Amino acid sequence: MSAQKNHSGPKRNGAPQAGQPRRTAVITGVTGQDGSYLAELLLAKGYEVVGVVRRTSHDSYERIGHLLDRLHIVPADLLDQHSLTAVVRDAKPHEVYNLAAQSFVPTSWTQPVLTGEFTALGVVRLLEAIRLAHPEARFYQASSSEMFGKATQTPQRESTPFYPRSPYGVAKVYGHWITVNYRESYGLYAVSGILFNHESPRRGLEFVTRKVSHGVARIVRGRMTELRLGNLDARRDWGFAGDYVDAMWRMLQRPEPVDYVIGTGEMHTVRELCEIAFGHAGLDWKQYVRVDPAFVRPAEVDLLQADAGKARQELGWRPTTSFAELVTMMVDADLERVK
Ligand code: NAP
Ligand code: F7E
Numbered sequence: 001m002s003a004q005k006n007h008s009g010p011k012r013n014g015a016p017q018a019g020q021p022r023r024t025a026v027i028t029g030v031t032g033q034d035g036s037y038l039a040e041l042l043l044a045k046g047y048e049v050v051g052v053v054r055r056t057s058h059d060s061y062e063r064i065g066h067l068l069d070r071l072h073i074v075p076a077d078l079l080d081q082h083s084l085t086a087v088v089r090d091a092k093p094h095e096v097y098n099l100a101a102q103s104f105v106p107t108s109w110t111q112p113v114l115t116g117e118f119t120a121l122g123v124v125r126l127l128e129a130i131r132l133a134h135p136e137a138r139f140y141q142a143s144s145s146e147m148f149g150k151a152t153q154t155p156q157r158e159s160t161p162f163y164p165r166s167p168y169g170v171a172k173v174y175g176h177w178i179t180v181n182y183r184e185s186y187g188l189y190a191v192s193g194i195l196f197n198h199e200s201p202r203r204g205l206e207f208v209t210r211k212v213s214h215g216v217a218r219i220v221r222g223r224m225t226e227l228r229l230g231n232l233d234a235r236r237d238w239g240f241a242g243d244y245v246d247a248m249w250r251m252l253q254r255p256e257p258v259d260y261v262i263g264t265g266e267m268h269t270v271r272e273l274c275e276i277a278f279g280h281a282g283l284d285w286k287q288y289v290r291v292d293p294a295f296v297r298p299a300e301v302d303l304l305q306a307d308a309g310k311a312r313q314e315l316g317w318r319p320t321t322s323f324a325e326l327v328t329m330m331v332d333a334d335l336e337r338v339k
Helices: 033-044 081-091 112-133 167-186 208-220 241-251 270-280 309-315 323-337
Strands: 024-028 048-053 072-075 095-098 138-144 189-195 227-229 260-262 289-291
Touching (some): 024 033, 033 048, 033 241, 048 081, 072 081, 112 138, 138 167, 167 189, 189 241, 208 270, 208 323, 241 260, 241 309, 270 323
Parallel strands (some): 024 048, 048 072, 095 138, 138 189, 189 260
């Protein structure tokens, strides 16, 4: 089959021009951290936002409760081809953001097959839905710095080879390459955003930044006496999720589909994270943090640091929040919550 080029169309910068129809975006994973920030951003830009949620016995609208009256919530699951095709067929979106995944790295060792189904095959199911039902849609895949894993060069950029160190990382490599492949095979406007760790007060409680900020708040409020962590030497490039969803949107506004690395370019250890978070609450982290082998991973990613120079130049994207600002923002939010 010859490649169909669908990259033309109206210029898409910010709010729609007078007389232009409202643009529609589908977000999978809208109930997650990034989904909630992206939904806010797109609503502010005037998009019609269709949020995909999977069926559960108890709704998970905690992060998007304040947006529910402005979102179209539709049911679908990354495991179910038909439901994804129906969403794309009915919404006929301009843009599709695939943020849904099993995103917690340790769970990928205990549930490797399910992680592959969600995080790898889920991507090709959604690409198939677009290819068959509405190939004009622009597609964003939430790829990850975990694909660099045992990195062969530092900092990591778009050309750095992948060496994933977890079933999650391996699944994301599949998601990345199938996105590239559908772009090259069918001419879809499909891009892979390779995002480094990004955090916020909406981060899930099991990820290390939130585990620390929430732990500090519980210790301050007398609900806990110690915080058990794994590898304190791990180094990550941590940014603010609100900045990163803007990069996702910018990627889909380019004339041609291109993949980008997104990160701050700064690297910090888990130990430094503890120092800042406990220090912000007037505590000495060494008195509260205990290393527990239960949280050490079978294979670790020792260090990740982004070279986001291409995104800076071509997308005009820059992070706005420093590491210290991010950590103190998260501690303050948890102190407010844990009263
Ligand atoms: P998150 O908070 O864990 O959110 C994951 C979302 O996926 C949730 O809305 C979840 O729905 C949904 N989901 C999971 N399985 C699904 C299924 N089978 N069908 C439909 N929806 C499903 O993740 P995040 O931090 O926002 O990250 C967003 C995406 O970026 C993920 O793909 C992640 O792997 C990737 N990523 C994240 C980072 C980071 O640092 N945050 C960095 C690079 C890449 P429920 O609410 O029902 O669980
Ligand atoms: O771990 C170390 C741990 O779970 C960060 C996901 O969003 O970013 C995230 O993956 C580091 C690791 O994130 C604990 O060993 C020490 O080195 O917060 P995390 P992650 O694994 O980097 C990437 C880019 C994604 O794509 C993923 O979806 O912190 N660490 N002690 C700990 N980590 C946790 N979770 N808990 C600890 O007690």
